[in-house]
Amino acid sequence: MVGVANVSRIEQQSTVHGTEELVINMGPQHPSTHGVLRVILKLDGETVNDLDCDIGYLHRGTEKIGENITYTMFIPYTDRLDYIAAPSNNLAWVTAVEKFFDWEIPMRAQYIRSMVGELSRIASHLLWLATHALDIGAMTVFLWCFREREMVLDLFETAFGGRLTVNAFRLGGLHEDVPDKFLQLTQEFADLFPSRIDDYETLLTNNRIWLQRTRDVGIISAEDAMDLGLTGPIIRGSGVRWDLRRAKPYAAYPYLDFVVPVGENGDIYDRYLVRIEELRQSTRIIQQCLEQLPGGPVTCKTPRTIKPPEGEIYHSIENPKGEFGFYIVSDGTTTPYRVRIRPPSFINLGGLKKLCVGQLVADVVAIIGSIDIVLGECDR
Amino acid sequence: MDMALEIAVAAIKIFIVVNVVQLVVAYTIYVERKVIAHAQMRLGPMRVGWHGLLQPIADGLKLFLKEDIIPDKSDRIVFVLAPVMVLVPALVVYAVLPFSATFYITQINIGLFFILAISSLGVFGIVMAGWASNSKYSLLGALRSAAQMLSYEIFLGFSVIGPLMLAGSMNLQEIVHAQSDVWFVFYQPIAFIVFFIAAMAETNRAPFDLPEAETELVAGFHTEYSGMKFAFFFLAEYANMFVVSTVGIVLFFGGWDGPDFIPLPGFVWYVLKLSVFMFVFIWLRATLPRYRYDQLMRVGWKFMFPLVMINIFLTGFLKYLFL
Numbered sequence: 230m231v232g233v234a235n236v237s238r239i240e241q242q243s244t245v246h247g248t249e250e251l252v253i254n255m256g257p258q259h260p261s262t263h264g265v266l267r268v269i270l271k272l273d274g275e276t277v278n279d280l281d282c283d284i285g286y287l288h289r290g291t292e293k294i295g296e297n298i299t300y301t302m303f304i305p306y307t308d309r310l311d312y313i314a315a316p317s318n319n320l321a322w323v324t325a326v327e328k329f330f331d332w333e334i335p336m337r338a339q340y341i342r343s344m345v346g347e348l349s350r351i352a353s354h355l356l357w358l359a360t361h362a363l364d365i366g367a368m369t370v371f372l373w374c375f376r377e378r379e380m381v382l383d384l385f386e387t388a389f390g391g392r393l394t395v396n397a398f399r400l401g402g403l404h405e406d407v408p409d410k411f412l413q414l415t416q417e418f419a420d421l422f423p424s425r426i427d428d429y430e431t432l433l434t435n436n437r438i439w440l441q442r443t444r445d446v447g448i449i450s451a452e453d454a455m456d457l458g459l460t461g462p463i464i465r466g467s468g469v470r471w472d473l474r475r476a477k478p479y480a481a482y483p484y485l486d487f488v489v490p491v492g493e494n495g496d497i498y499d500r501y502l503v504r505i506e507e508l509r510q511s512t513r514i515i516q517q518c519l520e521q522l523p524g525g526p527v528t529c530k531t532p533r534t535i536k537p538p539e540g541e542i543y544h545s546i547e548n549p550k551g552e553f554g555f556y557i558v559s560d561g562t563t564t565p566y567r568v569r570i571r572p573p574s575f576i577n578l579g580g581l582k583k584l585c586v587g588q589l590v591a592d593v594v595a596i597i598g599s600i601d602i603v604l605g606e607c608d609r
Numbered sequence: 610m611d612m613a614l615e616i617a618v619a620a621i622k623i624f625i626v627v628n629v630v631q632l633v634v635a636y637t638i639y640v641e642r643k644v645i646a647h648a649q650m651r652l653g654p655m656r657v658g659w660h661g662l663l664q665p666i667a668d669g670l671k672l673f674l675k676e677d678i679i680p681d682k683s684d685r686i687v688f689v690l691a692p693v694m695v696l697v698p699a700l701v702v703y704a705v706l707p708f709s710a711t712f713y714i715t716q717i718n719i720g721l722f723f724i725l726a727i728s729s730l731g732v733f734g735i736v737m738a739g740w741a742s743n744s745k746y747s748l749l750g751a752l753r754s755a756a757q758m759l760s761y762e763i764f765l766g767f768s769v770i771g772p773l774m775l776a777g778s779m780n781l782q783e784i785v786h787a788q789s790d791v792w793f794v795f796y797q798p799i800a801f802i803v804f805f806i807a808a809m810a811e812t813n814r815a816p817f818d819l820p821e822a823e824t825e826l827v828a829g830f831h832t833e834y835s836g837m838k839f840a841f842f843f844l845a846e847y848a849n850m851f852v853v854s855t856v857g858i859v860l861f862f863g864g865w866d867g868p869d870f871i872p873l874p875g876f877v878w879y880v881l882k883l884s885v886f887m888f889v890f891i892w893l894r895a896t897l898p899r900y901r902y903d904q905l906m907r908v909g910w911k912f913m914f915p916l917v918m919i920n921i922f923l924t925g926f927l928k929y930l931f932l
Contacts, residue, residue: 253745253746253749275749275902275903365899368649368894369649371649372649373650432896438897441901589901589903591819591899591902
């Protein structure tokens with residue numbers, strides 16, 4: 230009852246003084262909306278009363294393009310979805326299409342797929358940490374993270390030629406075996422990287438200002454997160470141990486030993502800790518892949534034209550940002566009848582309103598950063 | 610005749626100080642870019658001149674030549690006046706700063722009070738800029754700025770009371786003389802901590818740079834400014850950094866006075882101490898994230914305010930007992 234009385238008094242005051250909500254348009258050209266996200270904020274002073282997301286500025290009709298080209302030709306298009314971690318998208322597409330067939334993918338290819346998938350997770354999380362810290366004002370972390378991301382991109386270049394849009398995998402395995410130099414450089418990177426993670430943590434993890442900015446801000450409970458269909462580090466930050474690498478293992482993950490980190494409170498800080506631990510676990514996975522890497526061929530025998538049998542299939546993998554899935558309907562021809570993408574960023578962005586209402590403007594940029602969206606896959 | 614001579618000497622001194630200040634400010638920006646760059650494993654400006662030494666000149670020239678945009682919907686007079694309102698108080702304060710035992714523009718008995726009074730005028734310019742721009746981001750930035758600077762002025766004002774009680778004078782030269790044996794920072798550590806934090810907030814420096822938090826408010830109160838008007842805000846910010854650093858040196862670190870066993874001119878001591886102060890400012894900017902608006906206020910009113918009050922009581926009590 231006290232609350233109701235207060236509200237009515239505030240309403241009375243606002244009519245007397247003629248105050249109204251301040252509507253602020255944030256984006257699509259705003260430094261902290263991570264691409265072309267547009268957020269319309271309704272503010273009471275500095276508090277967010279309501280918010281609305283306007284997306285679609287990067288819509289390229291990827292799903293429709295998928296209906297018109299062959300299964301192999303669509304692989305480079307997946308690069309452009311989550312362009313921060315292109316090999317992960319390739320992996321999702323090739324494993325989805327391979328599910329139509331009963332091909333025996335060689336173990337060497339599987340291990341390299343897992344390894345490159347984890348490298349792309351590192352690349353993605355590094356970009357997230359860099360920009361997230363910059364949003365909260367720590368600018369040195371930004372450049373330190375880019376230094377290591379550059380090393381990962383160099384690794385991609387050594388193995389596949391591309392840096393950002395990598396086009397790493399093919400249906401049935403790899404295009405060709407990775408050069409020895411790649412394995413050697415990856416080993417060097419995996420040995421070096423844990424100490425660099427320590428460096429980032431020195432600047433942030435126990436920093437009082439960082440703690441004040443991230444703890445108990447943007448909390449989402451495990452139930453809410455599940456109801457909204459959030460996946461990836463967000464739901465793990467809320468304490469749900471849900472990781473498709475464990476739940477529905479693909480590539481070489483059944484043979485690899487790693488821990489799925491979870492948080493407790495579901496605030497920004499927990500998501501930060503989860504991602505930092507994922508960086509360490511990814512490095513561990515890469516080390517194991519390098520140790521266990523078997524020899525042999527990297528591609529299985531595949532037909533010249535890929536014609537999946539009539540039917541439909543859904544397959545998803547654990548992308549750096551969450552569950553990234555493809556729903557493919559095949560009519561038995563060389564092109565899919567329908568391609569539907571399940572983009573983690575789009576669905577995770579659905580939680581933004583729940584996270585932001587009642588917080589301050591400064592928290593909105595921190596929360597957008599902690600969701601870790603990429604508009605390429607959100608708008609498709 | 611004497612009076613004319615005095616005015617001429619003062620005019621020359623003002624001319625030197627203002628011009629030197631502008632140049633030094635420009636090069637402080639260069640130093641800041643270099644120091645932060647090296648903290649972040651990169652080189653910073655390298656192209657213009659040897660190791661980018663001419664970069665500040667090039668930047669200044671660029672700002673001069675830039676198109677000066679006044680938004681259509683802005684309040685033109687206030688919009689033009691605001692940068693002046695910010696820069697002029699920042700420069701006027703230099704009138705009483707003691708650069709060495711002999712080099713200062715003027716010396717007044719209420720020097721410290723004069724500095725506090727004049728430098729607090731700067732906030733009007735910022736509010737004017739935010740309001741006249743007629744932009745929501747500018748307005749939010751200006752409101753934050755006003756709240757921040759007004760609150761932290763109070764702590765800044767209270768934190769200097771401790772050293773004042775010890776020196777027994779508001780004349781900056783006499784405060785320096787009072788520290789010829791021991792620097793006041795050893796008598797007044799609490800006051801110094803509060804002073805330093807308040808000084809960072811007062812000059813809108815990281816981690817208190819919320820009024821111009823570029824990742825939230827684009828550029829805060831000067832979002833709509835370009836060209837020389839923008840440069841005025843920039844110069845004022847750095848000029849203010851020099852002022853608070855100088856006041857800090859005078860109050861807590863013996864001003865231009867150095868230990869006797871190292872014979873260096875007063876001005877050199879002053880420059881050395883100033884460099885250390887500026888380096889710490891830059892270093893903090895490279896290291897720390899940014900506070901949130903409400904946290905900034907909480908730190909101020911719930912932590913620094915009681916602390917500085919206790920310090921004043923303690924100083925008075927101990928002074929009564931021992932002196």
